Amino acid sequence: MIFEQVVTGGCQSYLLGCEVTRAAVLVDPEISQIDRYRGLASQHGLHIRYLIDTHTHADHFSAADELAMAIGAPVVMHRLAAAPYAGMRLDDGDTLIAGELRLKALHTPGHTRDSMCLVMADRVFTGDTLLIGGTGRSDLPTGDPHALYESLFDKLLKLPPQTLVYPAHDYKGRTHSTIGAEIAENPRLAVKDRAAFVAMMQNLNLSAPTHLTEALRTNMSGGKTVAQLLSAAAAKVPFMAQDELRDRLGGNTRDLVILDVREKDAFEAAHLPGAVHLPRGQLELRVNAELPDPTVRIITCCEFGKISTLAAATLRELGYGRVTALDGGVSAWREAGFPVEKANADL
Numbered sequence: 001m002i003f004e005q006v007v008t009g010g011c012q013s014y015l016l017g018c019e020v021t022r023a024a025v026l027v028d029p030e031i032s033q034i035d036r037y038r039g040l041a042s043q044h045g046l047h048i049r050y051l052i053d054t055h056t057h058a059d060h061f062s063a064a065d066e067l068a069m070a071i072g073a074p075v076v077m078h079r080l081a082a083a084p085y086a087g088m089r090l091d092d093g094d095t096l097i098a099g100e101l102r103l104k105a106l107h108t109p110g111h112t113r114d115s116m117c118l119v120m121a122d123r124v125f126t127g128d129t130l131l132i133g134g135t136g137r138s139d140l141p142t143g144d145p146h147a148l149y150e151s152l153f154d155k156l157l158k159l160p161p162q163t164l165v166y167p168a169h170d171y172k173g174r175t176h177s178t179i180g181a182e183i184a185e186n187p188r189l190a191v192k193d194r195a196a197f198v199a200m201m202q203n204l205n206l207s208a209p210t211h212l213t214e215a216l217r218t219n220m221s222g223g224k225t226v227a228q229l230l231s232a233a234a235a236k237v238p239f240m241a242q243d244e245l246r247d248r249l250g251g252n253t254r255d256l257v258i259l260d261v262r263e264k265d266a267f268e269a270a271h272l273p274g275a276v277h278l279p280r281g282q283l284e285l286r287v288n289a290e291l292p293d294p295t296v297r298i299i300t301c302c303e304f305g306k307i308s309t310l311a312a313a314t315l316r317e318l319g320y321g322r323v324t325a326l327d328g329g330v331s332a333w334r335e336a337g338f339p340v341e342k343a344n345a346d347l
């Protein structure tokens with residue numbers, strides 16, 4: 001078997017490949033690692049057949065939907081998953097076959113109601129049901145400490161003790177554990193009475209994970225993250241370096257329009273010399289009147305270089321073929337000590 005564990009911050013994802021048929025499965029892919037997964041699959045000569053999310057993640061962004069569209073493999077989740085993009089839904093005990101690999105789904109609700117663990121030969125991918133020295137929390141939407149107790153003690157921990165445990169998270173750089181080691185050493189499992197377990201889980205007082213709203217919004221709906229929108233826009237526009245633009249400003253001829261897309265107050269406080277002002281929120285409404293020549297060279301800028309990237313992508317989509325975005329924003333321009341104007345140059 002080909003086995004790659006991809007670590008991103010505290011997230012762990014797994015590429016599993018069949019050496020005989022080159023069919024592969026990707027477990028819990030994370031959005032920032034899409035190129036890495038595809039690169040690893042190519043490097044091993046693998047074709048990814050299934051993209052599995054062990055549950056609806058609330059703390060990071062699943063890459064399953066985007067990868068599914070890119071490579072044409074279905075997203076596999078438990079049947080209770082809310083995500084509309086899950087193309088294959090599993091029940092407890094279902095087995096997924098990819099070449100000679102066989103992954104059996106165990107429905108293990110508790111962390112979320114759609115949590116499942118995947119048993120494959122000598123190992124189990126536990127998602128957030130069982131972590132090394134911990135368990136997933138049960139206080140987020142659809143979580144249930146009673147269900148988590150049953151999933152752990154009546155199901156997952158009944159696997160042979162030598163079974164290798166590969167969780168969806170580890171924050172201390174550990175790669176895996178075993179069922180036996182967790183039963184012996186995991187402090188959350190030391191409470192073997194159901195009531196005590198539930199009380200412990202209800203009194204963890206954990207703070208909400210960062211990105212909770214955005215993670216649930218995107219992972220449950222297939223909607224885009226803000227980073228995805230920015231990345232898609234950035235892939236469609238060229239950029240101009242700040243020092244390149246400063247040098248061009250020094251020349252006598254001005255063959256370009258610097259388009260500042262920030263709000264009025266920010267523009268009036270300080271803007272690039274000669275910049276014209278057209279706030280992003282009014283871009284589509286005013287573009288024909290303000291930029292009548294679609295062949296003009298335009299450089300968009302904003303405070304940090306992100307909204308200007310979106311604006312540049314929109315302008316390119318509208319047919320302005322020579323739009324670039326300033327690499328970095330007015331904030332970096334000021335910090336570099338490059339010249340600014342304060343006069344009102346509203347279009």
Ligand SMILES: [Fe+2]
Binds near residue numbers: 055056057059
């Ligand atoms: Fe989770």
